[in-house]
Amino acid sequence: MRSEPSAVVAARVPKKPRTEAVKRQQKRRHRFGELGVPEVLVEQLAAEGIESPFPIQQATIPDALAGRDVLGRGQTGSGKTLAYGLPTVMRISEGDKSRSAHPAAVILAPTRELAMQVHDVLRPLAQAMGRSVVLVAGGMSYTPQLRALERGVDIVVATPGRLIDLMERGSAQLDEVRVVVLDEADEMSDLGFMPEVTRILDEIPSQAQHLLFSATLDNQVDELVRRYLHDPVEHGVDSAQASVTTMRHELIAVTARERPGVIAQTVNRPGRTIVFVRTQMDADDAASRLRGVGILAGALHGGLPQGLRARVLHAFREGKISVLVATDVAARGIDVDDVSLVLQADPPHDAKDYLHRAGRTARAGEDGLVISLVLPRQRRRMARITRDAGVDSRPRPMHEGEQLAELTGGTKPEGAAITEEQYRGIVSPPRPPRRRGGGGRRHYQGGGKGRHQGRGHYDRDRARKPKD
Numbered sequence: 001m002r003s004e005p006s007a008v009v010a011a012r013v014p015k016k017p018r019t020e021a022v023k024r025q026q027k028r029r030h031r032f033g034e035l036g037v038p039e040v041l042v043e044q045l046a047a048e049g050i051e052s053p054f055p056i057q058q059a060t061i062p063d064a065l066a067g068r069d070v071l072g073r074g075q076t077g078s079g080k081t082l083a084y085g086l087p088t089v090m091r092i093s094e095g096d097k098s099r100s101a102h103p104a105a106v107i108l109a110p111t112r113e114l115a116m117q118v119h120d121v122l123r124p125l126a127q128a129m130g131r132s133v134v135l136v137a138g139g140m141s142y143t144p145q146l147r148a149l150e151r152g153v154d155i156v157v158a159t160p161g162r163l164i165d166l167m168e169r170g171s172a173q174l175d176e177v178r179v180v181v182l183d184e185a186d187e188m189s190d191l192g193f194m195p196e197v198t199r200i201l202d203e204i205p206s207q208a209q210h211l212l213f214s215a216t217l218d219n220q221v222d223e224l225v226r227r228y229l230h231d232p233v234e235h236g237v238d239s240a241q242a243s244v245t246t247m248r249h250e251l252i253a254v255t256a257r258e259r260p261g262v263i264a265q266t267v268n269r270p271g272r273t274i275v276f277v278r279t280q281m282d283a284d285d286a287a288s289r290l291r292g293v294g295i296l297a298g299a300l301h302g303g304l305p306q307g308l309r310a311r312v313l314h315a316f317r318e319g320k321i322s323v324l325v326a327t328d329v330a331a332r333g334i335d336v337d338d339v340s341l342v343l344q345a346d347p348p349h350d351a352k353d354y355l356h357r358a359g360r361t362a363r364a365g366e367d368g369l370v371i372s373l374v375l376p377r378q379r380r381r382m383a384r385i386t387r388d389a390g391v392d393s394r395p396r397p398m399h400e401g402e403q404l405a406e407l408t409g410g411t412k413p414e415g416a417a418i419t420e421e422q423y424r425g426i427v428s429p430p431r432p433p434r435r436r437g438g439g440g441r442r443h444y445q446g447g448g449k450g451r452h453q454g455r456g457h458y459d460r461d462r463a464r465k466p467k468d
């Protein structure tokens with residue numbers, strides 16, 4: 001089981017008087033059963049080692065179960081999937097089971113990776129209550145999604161682009177939705193999905209319960225809240241500041257010549273590391289340079305075929321590769337535990353990106369280290385970004401060697417180069433058995449229909465062409 005996040009939960013609306021008894025009760029560790037979660041789900045959670053609700057769950061579940069609209073501020077890692085997932089499953093399981101073929105709940109997530117994770121968390125819980133879930137996301141075959149919708153499904157976990165697609169085909173009908181969840185609403189707005197999101201929300205009956213989760217409340221998200229949520233209760237893990245304080249932040253001043261050596265030594269360490277770079281090409285270059293010095297590193301960016309991206313992520317999650325070199329957009333929604341170091345090889349665009357990147361470590365209250373490399377010409381910009389992000393750290397010079405080893409546990413790489421072939425062997429699926437009459441290898445698993453295949457339709461392109 002994981003440790004509980006240390007973040008403080010602040011319930012802002014409505015304000016209840018905090019008597020001593022209430023305060024004492026709030027300090028006590030709760031159990032899910034006390035929040036109204038039925039035994040069958042409590043057991044299901046306990047089997048996963050999940051016994052005491054995290055603060056955001058403790059705060060939001062009772063209100064969501066009472067049918068209130070909820071505005072939850074919390075980043076990936078705070079436990080928000082169960083915070084909205086449990087009430088969603090429970091609310092749609094109320095009443096008799098005879099149901100219409102149209103879905104009763106819709107959960108929207110910005111990326112396919114996040115949608116897949118949400119789907120994987122909710123499916124066993126829904127099944128325990130006799131309800132069904134389908135994943136509706138781009139870059140995947142249409143057939144199972146269409147079949148599930150045709151048969152009738154209770155919960156749809158979707159990325160906006162594909163859901164609109166299926167709505168336009170008449171396959172997804174949202175007229176009976178009773179609960180709608182927006183997960184990472186701020187990221188959906190960053191990725192240019194807002195028009196799709198409002199289009200979907202406009203199709204859903206306005207009296208449906210709306211649960212909106214977001215790390216930040218910027219203008220666009222605020223607009224959604226005003227337009228669609230009725231008298232929402234707001235609960236927040238004060239994510240930005242809280243996670244910033246459970247992490248250690250270090251800025252390292254490097255010259256362009258030192259930079260590659262410092263990157264290699266920093267990531268040559270036990271534990272999982274995510275390295276952030278600016279462009280897809282930088283990600284490929286840095287990952288292959290690291291493999292060249294014997295470090296198991298993989299690039300993750302939108303220029304890669306969908307199937308390969310999923311396999312790289314899987315290999316990282318399984319610990320088969322220890323370093324992921326990613327672009328900002330590709331890294332969104334990555335939900336991998338135990339990332340102990342985030343290395344910003346290139347500076348983030350702004351404070352918001354700094355926090356998103358940093359949020360890949362120190363998840364669920366664990367410790368994490370965030371290192372940012374700063375070239376002389378980047379000093380001023382970095383100073384502004386860290387100030388805006390609430391990080392109090394100044395660049396200090398650090399060269400390969402002792403100091404760096406002390407900070408990260410990293411040592412100068414001395415292993416043999418990992419060849420392309422070896423790397424492909426690690427991230428490729430095993431060859432299927434040869435079938436008569438062909439039986440070729442199938443590397444690319446994404447795609448489905450023609451227009452979804454191909455490269456480079458995800459990253460920034462995706463922001464402009466949100467239809468996955």
Ligand code: AMP
Pocket residue numbers: 001002049050051052053054057075076077078079080081082335337363364
């Ligand atoms: P999330 O923010 O929903 O992505 O959750 C982050 C991580 O915390 C996931 O690995 C969850 O399995 C885990 N988690 C969520 N809630 C709890 C809990 N109450 N107790 C222990 N682990 C949890």
